[in-house]
Amino acid sequence: MKAVVYRGPYDIQVEQVEDPKIEQPTDVIVRITSTCICGSDLHMYEGRTDAEEGLVFGHENQGVVEEVGSGVHRVKKGDRVNMPFNIGCGFCFNCERGWTGFCLSVNPGFAGGAYGYVNMGPYRGGQAEYLRVPFADFNCLELPDDDSHEHDFAMLSDIFPTGYHGAELAGVGMGETVAVFGAGPVGIMAAYSCLIKGAAIVYVVDRVPERLEVAENIGCVPIDFSKGDPVEQILEMRGGDGVMRSIDAVGYQAIGSEGDEEQPSAVLEGCIGVTNPTGKIGVPGLYVPSDPGAKDPHASQGMLPISFGKLFEKGLALGTGQCNVKRYNRFLRDLIVAGRVEPSLIVSNEVPLDEAPDAYEKFDQRVEGYTKVVLKPGA
Ligand SMILES: NC(=O)c1ccc[n+]([C@@H]2O[C@H](COP(=O)([O-])OP(=O)(O)OC[C@H]3O[C@@H](n4cnc5c(N)ncnc54)[C@H](O)[C@@H]3O)[C@@H](O)[C@H]2O)c1
Numbered sequence: 024m025k026a027v028v029y030r031g032p033y034d035i036q037v038e039q040v041e042d043p044k045i046e047q048p049t050d051v052i053v054r055i056t057s058t059c060i061c062g063s064d065l066h067m068y069e070g071r072t073d074a075e076e077g078l079v080f081g082h083e084n085q086g087v088v089e090e091v092g093s094g095v096h097r098v099k100k101g102d103r104v105n106m107p108f109n110i111g112c113g114f115c116f117n118c119e120r121g122w123t124g125f126c127l128s129v130n131p132g133f134a135g136g137a138y139g140y141v142n143m144g145p146y147r148g149g150q151a152e153y154l155r156v157p158f159a160d161f162n163c164l165e166l167p168d169d170d171s172h173e174h175d176f177a178m179l180s181d182i183f184p185t186g187y188h189g190a191e192l193a194g195v196g197m198g199e200t201v202a203v204f205g206a207g208p209v210g211i212m213a214a215y216s217c218l219i220k221g222a223a224i225v226y227v228v229d230r231v232p233e234r235l236e237v238a239e240n241i242g243c244v245p246i247d248f249s250k251g252d253p254v255e256q257i258l259e260m261r262g263g264d265g266v267m268r269s270i271d272a273v274g275y276q277a278i279g280s281e282g283d284e285e286q287p288s289a290v291l292e293g294c295i296g297v298t299n300p301t302g303k304i305g306v307p308g309l310y311v312p313s314d315p316g317a318k319d320p321h322a323s324q325g326m327l328p329i330s331f332g333k334l335f336e337k338g339l340a341l342g343t344g345q346c347n348v349k350r351y352n353r354f355l356r357d358l359i360v361a362g363r364v365e366p367s368l369i370v371s372n373e374v375p376l377d378e379a380p381d382a383y384e385k386f387d388q389r390v391e392g393y394t395k396v397v398l399k400p401g402a
Pocket residue numbers: 061062063181182185204205206207208209210228229230231234248272273274275276277278279280289290306307308309310344345346
């Protein structure tokens with residue numbers, strides 16, 4: 024079959040690889056209909072990780088079940104399914120408590136597994152024609168048996184639940200004030216989730232005009248950080264008051280307010296600055312224990328200077344970590360089915376799998392409004 028294969032920094036190829044096979048009785052094989060490129064894939068694409076040559080990318084996968092292992096009870100051949108980017112076993116200490124992003128069984132020596140991702144276990148990604156799904160009864164979310172909402176459902180693997188997770192980590196509830204840093208797919212989905220949860224006002228900080236426009240279109244207040252300190256801008260708009268909740272949907276590749284220089288703690292500092300005493304900060308944005316691409320020697324070891332004293336003084340709470348997709352995906356699916364939400368609003372491009380190298384390059388450079396790319400193996 025064809026698959027998107029990592030060959031080194033800024034080099035991915037669509038190549039022929041061996042078809043996946045049922046390896047355990049609990050596996051299924053899914054024929055992929057939609058598989059997305061994620062901001063997280065770019066960390067590997069840019070050579071900012073230890074990803075090895077030959078890795079097949081793709082953790083945002085959806086399709087139709089083609090083959091079923093003898094130990095699979097619920098999922099049937101022909102079912103239309105979406106897979107969380109995390110792979111969980113369903114029976115370990117963490118999975119049992121809903122922390123499926125930190126499964127203790129699927130990736131020995133590490134809490135958490137995923138498809139096609141460095142350090143996340145020996146699971147091939149789904150930017151390919153077919154995907155092996157382990158513990159399939161646990162990891163397949165069933166979708167309506169037609170071709171409705173294909174791109175809305177495709178957002179359920181990662182960014183919609185991850186955005187929602189950001190809102191949960193920040194404790195967003197009815198009538199709340201929120202600042203979301205980052206208007207990439209995760210930031211927009213976080214802002215969208217805050218609105219679903221009944222937030223009164225949501226500021227969204229970025230500097231990419233089309234992304235800020237999306238934020239405005241869904242009902243948020245756009246803040247352009249290239250025009251000045253975003254914390255100051257928000258405080259000024261609010262007559263000196265901050266917000267009670269903030270969300271870091273950027274992560275360690277944050278850009279400082281001036282120029283294009285990376286300033287890995289810029290967004291965490293912004294969150295600490297803009298959040299009122301007793302508030303809460305949610306951090307779905309990715310931070311890594313080591314970053315071979317960082318110029319700063321501390322940042323290269325995953326250490327960031329942040330105003331922890333200020334955080335303490337304000338009594339702020341901080342929630343971090345990978346999203347436990349299974350905690351939210353069926354509820355978010357049902358909001359889609361009910362016609363209440365349309366997360367595909369973030370999809371900017373639909374591209375045949377063969378054109379993945381070009382799509383990666385453009386997405387990486389954020390050209391031509393590339394925000395969220397869905398790859399179509401069947402096209
Ligand atoms: N926790 C999880 O489970 C999980 C899942 C998926 C993605 N992620 C992470 O979430 C982050 C965002 O993902 P994405 O796909 O939206 O990425 P993205 O790169 O498309 O978007 C990031 C956005 O942040 C903006 N930005 C940069 N510096 C900023 C600053 N100082 N202030 C405000 N905005 C700034 C950029 O302009 C960009 O639009 C990434 O770190 C990704 O790895 C985490």
